[in-house]
Amino acid sequence: MNGFMDFTSLIFLVLAVAIFWRLRGVLGRRTGSERPPVDPFPKRDEAPAESNDNVVTLPRSGQRAPVQSEGSDRIDEMAPTGTALNKALKMLVSADANFEPDYFLTGASAAYEMIVTAFAAGDRAELKPLLSPEVYAGFVAAIDERERRGEKVESTFVGIDRAEITEAALKSGIAQVTVRFVSKLISVTRSPDGTVVDGDPTKVAEVTDVWTFAREIRSRDPNWKLIATEADA
Template structure:
């Protein structure tokens, strides 16, 4: 009886080992191609992103079509400026001209810079900061700003401006002639602005309540130049 039991036990053990071995051969071995269920897309963090091709504004991805048709499709996708300009509009065509002359140009980054310049210029004008204005304005526009500051100073008036927010900044027009580019931006800001006389009395504006202020400003730059800064060359009330 004991011998029979031992023989049966050995047979079952042998079968169990065989079954486990078969299951492991089918299910348990890793091939190196599995994806973690928590990371459906893996990225190699040790490799730098693909560089830009010389003379273009397209970041080439591994496996991208390198044929002319494929490159054109990728470039078209890279220049899909939704939220910046309507496809086929005059603004979109103007931006296309800018990018052709300066592939590194990025409209969203330009708008962020324009908002910063707008706030800096408005604040500098209120403070009478001529040095800052001269660095950001064209000569003609700067002369107009300085003239207004001088007239304000002669009347012993002071200006106060506090930005609450810039609610909108959108490209309204783009013009390119040779390598000279002009981009017009429409702003809508919320400001607290007031002018005080020599006695400190508010004679214009409101020192406590914000108001919506529309403005249309035009910035200019020579594309391809080493100077990356855009200068304010025209201002207009937004209306």
């Protein structure tokens, strides 16, 4: 009888091991090299992490904290007291205590590099969640035209020299922040036969862009999107 029980136990043990290895093969295992989600905007509070990739994110509006005097002082440093920008920034902080200009600029700079790089590569999937529908349509039209001509862009993003908020507003519950970026990049556009049609592959060019980001303050969606662009001569 004991022999029968031992033989039965052995069969169940073999089956258990086989099921374990099958589940391991199906579900996989973490290796420590998985790509973390992209979150261009750092968080002041430890808010729950968003799962979407390639989004321009601030802390959730539910994670509101008292406005600190040092934040107000920082706004006064960025924009003199009494100016329209100073008043607008303080109005945004009053509407959303999680809005902080320095943190916003850090995230906006990360988003700027992502967008510039994705546009040069013609990566529509990377661009779409970062842009408003109107801006996305304009970017895609330019990419389509470039591809129609058979041209390719070779671009190296060197870095951002300066990023500063130039305008801010709260219109009908929509926060809008305009940032002036001064960046450096190497960019060249080549025709199908490799001839340079624009840019210089050996020259680091300085580029100045003025971009406006927007977000609905009361929305549960924490993402900011690019709603307008212009080049600053």
